[in-house]
Amino acid sequence: MSDARNPVGRWITLPILASFAVFGTLPYWVEAVGLYQYLGLEIMVWVIFALGYNLLLGYGGLPSFGHGAFIGIGAYAFGVAQFHFIPNLWICLLAAIIITGLCGLAAALLVSRRRGIYFALMTIAIGQVFFFIASKWTSVTGGEDGLLNIQRLPVDFGLFSIDIQDTASLYYLAFALYAVVVVLLWRLVHSPFGRILGAIRQNEERVRFLGYNVFIYKAIAFILSTMVAGLAGGLFAMAQEGAYIQIMNLQWSGTVVLMTLIGGGLVSFWGPVFGVVLYFIARDILGAYTEAWLLWFGLMFMLLVMFKPEGLAGIWRDTVGGLVRRKPAAAPSPHPNQSPAE
Amino acid sequence: MILEVDNIHTFYGETQVLFGVSLSVKKGEVVALLGPNGAGKTTTIRSILGLTRARRGSVHFNGADITRAPTHKIAQAGVGWVPDDRRIFPTLTVRRNLEIARKTTGFANWTIDDACKIFAPLEHLLPRECENLSGGEMQMVAISRALVGAPGLILLDEPSQGLAPKIVNDVMNVIRRLREEGLSMLIVEQNVNIALSVADRVFVMNHGRIVEEGPAENYRKQGAARAATLAAAT
Ligand SMILES: Nc1ncnc2c1ncn2[C@@H]1O[C@H](COP(=O)(O)OP(=O)(O)OP(=O)(O)O)[C@@H](O)[C@H]1O
Ligand SMILES: [Mg+2]
Numbered sequence: 001m002s003d004a005r006n007p008v009g010r011w012i013t014l015p016i017l018a019s020f021a022v023f024g025t026l027p028y029w030v031e032a033v034g035l036y037q038y039l040g041l042e043i044m045v046w047v048i049f050a051l052g053y054n055l056l057l058g059y060g061g062l063p064s065f066g067h068g069a070f071i072g073i074g075a076y077a078f079g080v081a082q083f084h085f086i087p088n089l090w091i092c093l094l095a096a097i098i099i100t101g102l103c104g105l106a107a108a109l110l111v112s113r114r115r116g117i118y119f120a121l122m123t124i125a126i127g128q129v130f131f132f133i134a135s136k137w138t139s140v141t142g143g144e145d146g147l148l149n150i151q152r153l154p155v156d157f158g159l160f161s162i163d164i165q166d167t168a169s170l171y172y173l174a175f176a177l178y179a180v181v182v183v184l185l186w187r188l189v190h191s192p193f194g195r196i197l198g199a200i201r202q203n204e205e206r207v208r209f210l211g212y213n214v215f216i217y218k219a220i221a222f223i224l225s226t227m228v229a230g231l232a233g234g235l236f237a238m239a240q241e242g243a244y245i246q247i248m249n250l251q252w253s254g255t256v257v258l259m260t261l262i263g264g265g266l267v268s269f270w271g272p273v274f275g276v277v278l279y280f281i282a283r284d285i286l287g288a289y290t291e292a293w294l295l296w297f298g299l300m301f302m303l304l305v306m307f308k309p310e311g312l313a314g315i316w317r318d319t320v321g322g323l324v325r326r327k328p329a330a331a332p333s334p335h336p337n338q339s340p341a342e
Numbered sequence: 343m344i345l346e347v348d349n350i351h352t353f354y355g356e357t358q359v360l361f362g363v364s365l366s367v368k369k370g371e372v373v374a375l376l377g378p379n380g381a382g383k384t385t386t387i388r389s390i391l392g393l394t395r396a397r398r399g400s401v402h403f404n405g406a407d408i409t410r411a412p413t414h415k416i417a418q419a420g421v422g423w424v425p426d427d428r429r430i431f432p433t434l435t436v437r438r439n440l441e442i443a444r445k446t447t448g449f450a451n452w453t454i455d456d457a458c459k460i461f462a463p464l465e466h467l468l469p470r471e472c473e474n475l476s477g478g479e480m481q482m483v484a485i486s487r488a489l490v491g492a493p494g495l496i497l498l499d500e501p502s503q504g505l506a507p508k509i510v511n512d513v514m515n516v517i518r519r520l521r522e523e524g525l526s527m528l529i530v531e532q533n534v535n536i537a538l539s540v541a542d543r544v545f546v547m548n549h550g551r552i553v554e555e556g557p558a559e560n561y562r563k564q565g566a567a568r569a570a571t572l573a574a575a576t
Contacts, residue, residue: 192442199434206425206429208393208413209414211417211491
């Protein structure tokens with residue numbers, strides 16, 4: 001995964017900087033290319049969500065199919081903290097992260113002994129349980145109506161604060177949080193923890209036999225990914241100025257899987273980013289022509305899975321990456337069990 | 343006794359595979375477990391490791407009952423394993439594979455450097471990605487990986503399988519060397535002569551039962567003909 005040749009141990013790498021350059025300037029050119037500011041915000045929220053999700057799917061090989069619940073819990077937690085606790089941005093975001101993480105902990109205790117299809121089925125069931133609770137617990141979640149009028153809280157720095165009422169400003173908050181998340185996740189997946197997680201994906205039994213408590217590693221990965229989902233949920237609540245039950249639908253759990261896979265999350269750290277961008281662009285461009293855009297997107301997904309299971313990131317690596325980077329003499333074909341590396 | 347397996351019965355689902363297997367390894371001893379394909383040798387190892395748990399009977403390691411212990415605890419207690427497919431993590435370098443396997447137990451510690459002293463070529467392999475290693479190299483890494491985990495006992499599942507005779511010889515020399523270092527080992531083999539050449543004691547199993555046991559010396563005296571019958575497990 002990493003050795004002297006690959007500078008992956010560093011905090012900031014070229015791809016990270018490239019992503020900062022693209023996303024950091026987005027509000028300045030998004031309209032010039034015929035798109036709109038809110039799209040950038042949506043992309044940022046989902047990129048954060050999907051990057052955290054890929055810690056499970058790509059690195060741990062743990063297919064959670066109920067992860068939409070956690071972005072939903074984050075959104076509700078943000079709203080509840082704002083209405084009933086303190087309307088301070090940092091505290092509300094922290095509440096979103098922690099409460100989602102606690103729900104993640106409860107789920108992790110149930111699923112971390114499972115793997116493969118059993119893991120997947122359990123996560124679907126858990127997602128449904130959270131959906132059910134959210135729809136019935138009207139006093140907290142507002143039931144079918146959801147939580148309305150969630151404020152885009154000012155970014156409070158003590159001495160001064162920045163107003164983020166307009167979408168471009170909120171976008172920059174999301175971007176700043178993206179920057180933190182991406183650097184931390186990059187470090188995490190290249191830390192000893194990340195290597196063990198990758199090894200668990202390759203062969204859980206062997207990792208156990210090296211003396212590692214696989215349960216704990218899987219549980220931590222699960223909890224961390226739900227905490228990132230909680231953060232995305234908090235941002236989403238501000239973007240939407242509300243928190244609604246729809247986000248906890250099974251459909252959104254499926255969407256994040258789709259995004260991550262189509263982008264190439266199984267082979268690349270950046271897969272989820274590619275996937276999210278492609279999804280939203282497809283929604284807006286295909287969607288302008290046909291109501292059935294999701295059908296076309298689904299077909300695209302199937303073709304990709306059939307002919308290029310490494311997803312967009314794989315295509316990128318074989319074309320652009322191949323030109324930029326000098327490959328080692330006998331470049332090994334991607335191993336089926338390989339953890340996402342670059 | 344470093345290892346005592348007492349009357350274990352192991353199942354895959356509803357199919358019983360081990361019918362009351364008992365065997366033991368003394369401290370510093372090399373024990374060979376022989377038997378034909380499907381006899382239940384690998385299953386015996388998996389039962390010791392807690393990977394396929396015995397339904398009846400008990401396993402003691404270094405005096406402690408590990409019959410119901412979770413696998414990672416058994417590993418932490420100092421049981422090392424060189425699996426039959428020798429699989430290491432293919433996307434990690436050899437060094438990383440060894441690094442993640444390092445741990446301390448109550449037994450002697452082995453550093454990566456110590457392992458390099460046993461396997462001279464290992465040093466040059468350290469930066470290599472594991473997916474490109476030859477079978478012999480892989481076996482070296484698999485044994486080294488067990489060593490850096492500070493084992494008090496190593497279970498080797500068919501260490502000679504699929505290797506060229508010259509390489510088998512190298513591996514056996516290493517096993518002798520480890521024995522001189524005082525390591526206890528349980529070696530599963532189909533190649534009877536190779537196993538007899540390093541073992542102190544022998545167990546023969548067939549159809550999920552131990553059918554014979556005795557000092558390796560006795561079997562060595564009986565020569566090649568006897569060896570052949572053992573492989574077919576009378
Ligand atoms: N995962 C499994 N599920 C069901 N049956 C199994 C499984 N693994 C092994 N068996 C059966 O258990 C019996 C013993 O197998 P085991 O692998 O322990 O034999 P072995 O002595 O190691 O043989 P070999 O020399 O071929 O490695 C065989 O009949 C085999 O078919
Ligand atoms: Mg076997």
